[in-house]
Amino acid sequence: MDKIDRSILRELQQNGRITNQELAEKVNLSPSPCLRRVKQLEASGMIKGYTVEVDNEAYGLPIIVFVRVELERHSAEVVHKFENAIKLVDNVLECYVMTGRSDYLLKVVVKDLHDYEHFVRHELHEIANIASIDTSFAYGVVKRSHVLPMISTRSK
CATH class of the missing domain: 1.10.10.10 (Winged helix-like DNA-binding domain superfamily/Winged helix DNA-binding domain)
Structure with a gap:
């Protein structure tokens, strides 16, 4: 390239x-x-597809939540079950495997606090082997971009 x-x-x-x-x-x-x-x-797979960026607030899901999840165990079976289950949850826009205390970081959208409570009680709690859930609510966005930075082609 x-x-x-x-x-x-x-x-x-x-x-x-x-x-x-x-x-x-x-x-x-x-x-x-x-x-x-x-x-x-x-x-080549460099371009994975084309999509539309939708304003989540105008769509009716204005609350962005970052959820840190820690698993009880880290066996292949537990990890596989968690990851497969989380892929099926529509409110989870992104799920990252993390280093540090938490095993996963989820980016979740909901319409309000009651919707978030429902998400936790009826989606997350249904997934086995979760040891802890830690939540942070975003109350503003400073920057959001989907454009990767240009890579310098300078020689070292």
Whole structure:
């Protein structure tokens, strides 16, 4: 992957609906080679798909919750069951395996505190082998981006 591919990716991350003509102009290519590069990036798996970013507040899920989960045990079976169960919970937008005290960090969206209580009681508590749940509510967003930074190509 070269600088042009990275530029293509950056432009597509900023606007996934950009036309090939506009994209080609922004990355200084003619349309055919630009489209060929986009197709290669898709085929290689570098581009995983295209999506729409939805305003969660306007959608009706204004509360963002970060939930740290610690498991009782770390056997392959316990981890597998937890991870498979959490993948099925729609309110969980992201789940990360963590270092440190907590085993997982979940990004959860809910409509209000009652909705969060329901999530904990009827979704999380139903998953076996959870030792602890620690919750933090986000009350503001300073920065949110889905655009990866450009990687420096300088020699060391």
